[in-house]
Amino acid sequence: xxxxxxxxxxxxxxxxxxxxxxxxxxxxxxxxxxxxxxxxxxxxxxxxxxxxxxxxxxxxx
Amino acid sequence: xxxxxxxxxxxxxxxxxxxxxxxxxxxxxxxxxxxxxxxxxxxxxxxxxxxxxxxxxxxxxxxxxxxxxxxxxxxxxxxxxxxxxxxxxxxxxxxxxxxxxxxxxxxxxxxxxxxxxxxxxxxxxxxxxxxxxxxxxxxxxxxxxxxxxxxxxxxxxxxxxxxxxxxxxxxxxxxxxxxxxxxxxxxxxxxxxxxxxxxxxxxxxxxxxxxxxxxxxxxxxxxxxxxxxxxxxxxxxxxxxxxxxxxxxxxxxxxxxxxxxxxxxxxxxxxxxxxxxxxxxxxxxxxxxxxxxxxxxxxxxxxxxxxxxxxxxxxxxxxxxxxxxxxxxxxxxxxxxxxxxxxxxxxxxxxxxxxxxxxxxxxxxxxxxxxxxxxxxxx
Numbered sequence: 001x002x003x004x005x006x007x008x009x010x011x012x013x014x015x016x017x018x019x020x021x022x023x024x025x026x027x028x029x030x031x032x033x034x035x036x037x038x039x040x041x042x043x044x045x046x047x048x049x050x051x052x053x054x055x056x057x058x059x060x061x
Numbered sequence: 062x063x064x065x066x067x068x069x070x071x072x073x074x075x076x077x078x079x080x081x082x083x084x085x086x087x088x089x090x091x092x093x094x095x096x097x098x099x100x101x102x103x104x105x106x107x108x109x110x111x112x113x114x115x116x117x118x119x120x121x122x123x124x125x126x127x128x129x130x131x132x133x134x135x136x137x138x139x140x141x142x143x144x145x146x147x148x149x150x151x152x153x154x155x156x157x158x159x160x161x162x163x164x165x166x167x168x169x170x171x172x173x174x175x176x177x178x179x180x181x182x183x184x185x186x187x188x189x190x191x192x193x194x195x196x197x198x199x200x201x202x203x204x205x206x207x208x209x210x211x212x213x214x215x216x217x218x219x220x221x222x223x224x225x226x227x228x229x230x231x232x233x234x235x236x237x238x239x240x241x242x243x244x245x246x247x248x249x250x251x252x253x254x255x256x257x258x259x260x261x262x263x264x265x266x267x268x269x270x271x272x273x274x275x276x277x278x279x280x281x282x283x284x285x286x287x288x289x290x291x292x293x294x295x296x297x298x299x300x301x302x303x304x305x306x307x308x309x310x311x312x313x314x315x316x317x318x319x320x321x322x323x324x325x326x327x328x329x330x331x332x333x334x335x336x337x338x339x340x341x342x343x344x345x346x347x348x349x350x351x352x353x354x355x356x357x358x359x360x361x362x363x364x365x366x367x368x369x370x371x372x373x374x375x376x377x378x379x380x381x382x383x384x385x386x387x388x389x390x391x392x393x394x395x396x397x398x399x400x401x402x403x404x405x406x407x408x409x410x411x412x413x414x415x416x417x418x419x420x421x422x423x424x425x426x427x428x429x430x431x432x433x434x435x436x437x438x439x440x
Contacts, residue, residue: 008231009231009234011227014227014230014231016235017235017236018223018235018258018260021257021258021261022260022261023261025260025261026265029265029385032390032395033348033381033384033391039348040391040392040394043395044391044395044398047395047398047402048398050258050259050262050402050405051402053236053254053258054258057238057254060236060238061236061237061239
């Protein structure tokens with residue numbers, strides 16, 4: 001079970017996924033604001049990733 | 062991070078969250094239906110409204126204003142706005158030019174006949190109640206500023222929460238939810254996961270919410286800095302009457318700002334104008350600039366165009382904060398995402414409260430470790 005692995009993760013490992021989700025969410029929030037059509041769709045996809053991360057974590061545990 | 066710095070950040074996280082959690086729960090719960098207010102309003106509409114004379118000639122804005130004032134004897138006009146998809150003009154009136162929102166009266170008029178458009182049934186005013194609770198808790202400006210302060214505390218809670226995420230996750234992969242462990246560990250993992258993935262959205266909604274609570278001081282500053290030169294030479298303290306033609310004022314504004322779209326007119330003495338001018342607000346045509354309004358100021362008594370005044374950066378920030386807070390700028394899918402992220406935030410608040418209530422007894426903390434970390438090492 002890797003969650004009992006002794007080696008602690010580095011800050012970079014801890015924040016890799018959260019930082020990616022942060023940047024993607026910000027992109028989504030702004031994309032839907034600056035344009036219509038494709039930009040709105042890009043915003044929806046980007047902002048659905050944090051929701052998808054929650055669903056995925058719940059299904060895996 | 063040393064245990065000492067972790068303790069300091071835990072202290073910040075605990076107290077900033079504890080102070081604002083009750084208000085944040087109220088804001089998240091009232092905000093949820095408010096995200097869908099357009100859809101809810103539409104659902105309550107019993108039958109589609111038709112103008113009295115479809116395709117017929119339109120009455121002047123002056124005629125509509127007269128009809129609105131006849132409908133509300135003794136009141137003064139505050140705002141006039143224009144429906145996009147039907148020939149309807151909305152007139153907000155009030156007992157005084159600086160009447161607070163709770164004393165304003167909103168009425169819609171058919172531009173083909175001057176008749177009142179029956180107000181859409183809104184479920185007994187439930188949405189208005191929720192909006193007022195969400196905005197200022199029925200306390201006016203002090204209530205608004207208080208909720209803004211709660212927003213600032215939440216921002217501090219978010220920052221400290223992100224810092225604390227690192228020591229908690231040192232031994233776990235992203236997305237770890239130990240659901241088979243104790244209830245406390247299960248909810249701790251949920252708190253960490255839901256908190257960290259909603260950081261960007263919650264920060265933006267919180268920050269823009271705080272900016273929205275500053276609307277009154279921002280508009281006051283704008284008037285003091287950008288419009289005060291327009292009122293030189295006018296009698297101070299006296300609010301001009303809406304004497305000159307509104308149609309002429311709107312025509313002059315359109316001429317001064319070609320390519321822009323009429324949004325609303327603010328009458329003299331209110332939050333959006335001086336004591337002496339009509340402020341005719343226009344907005345741009347692109348998705349970004351349609352949120353940015355620019356006023357043309359016209360002397361209400363003489364009809365003279367005083368000029369077009371681009372809004373300063375802080376007023377633009379206020380304008381952009383509205384869509385980014387309301388989530389109403391990307392159709393229904395964006396609203397649904399807004400609602401889901403709002404629900405996730407409710408879970409973060411609830412689990413945070415639970416983790417505090419179910420905290421380790423005093424002994425664990427007296428051993429020199431923050432209670433929360435005692436959980437981690439126990440796992």
